[in-house]
Amino acid sequence: MNVLIVFAHPEPKSFNGALFQTAIQTLRATGHTVVTSDLYRMGFDPVSSRRNFSTVKDPDYLKLQTEEMHASEVGGFSPEVEAEIEKIEAADLMIWQFPLWWFGLPGILKGWVDRVFAMGRTYGMGHIYETGVFRGKRALLSLTTGGPQESYTADGFNGDLQAVLRPIHRGMLEFTGFEVLAPQIHYGPVRADAAQREAWLAAWAQRLRAIEKEQPMAVGRY
């Protein structure tokens, strides 16, 4: 498989960094081809603007989806955005490695989605969900939290984490045609001891060795 791992943490020595490196090493050792987007290291600009494009459809009024449609037709994305779209197009599996920030994606990763998931090239013209552009590809969220596991149940003080992830699973990934694998969640690595964290890294590696055979979960419309 071709695997794209998008990494969104400012500190390479973080636990997220260890999960990222574990995934790269394990997948390569299993025979897969791994391409990465280490967004902080790349200095990726998360602000969606005219800088997304080398072309202009309407110089008087910036409507991003109009410019995205035009850029899709004429090959008018900026090199930075074009490179990221091509990485997704080449991938069989995409993994996002990130810490949960404010019940969502870190801004740098949300901005990557804002700029790279462009209308025309990645969705639209009837190509959404079951007819999505990225049909046949799979995606997996690998995330860490600050809060403990019991706080992320339906009765816990944060509520059900699956509900927190739904806008990402349904609104970004399934919307563009990805089939979604169960998320890899590590709750509160800051509070765990070193032995527990090492066991988590080993379990993550074990899951990745068999990831090619995993069945997706249907997030659906609920």
Ligand SMILES: Cc1cc2nc3c(=O)[nH]c(=O)nc-3n(C[C@H](O)[C@H](O)[C@H](O)COP(=O)(O)OP(=O)(O)OC[C@H]3O[C@@H](n4cnc5c(N)ncnc54)[C@H](O)[C@@H]3O)c2cc1C
């Ligand atoms: C802006 C912001 C918003 C946030 N919002 C939320 C929120 O909405 N909900 C929520 O639950 N949390 C929230 N948090 C907390 C955040 O999710 C956690 O701090 C984060 O997920 C912890 O992961 P980390 O990789 O940063 O941990 P780190 O603190 O980097 O790592 C934890 C420990 O693992 C150690 N470690 C690193 N590498 C290894 C290795 N190879 N083996 C063993 N140990 C290792 C580190 O040294 C460290 O001691 C927020 C934080 C911020 C900054």
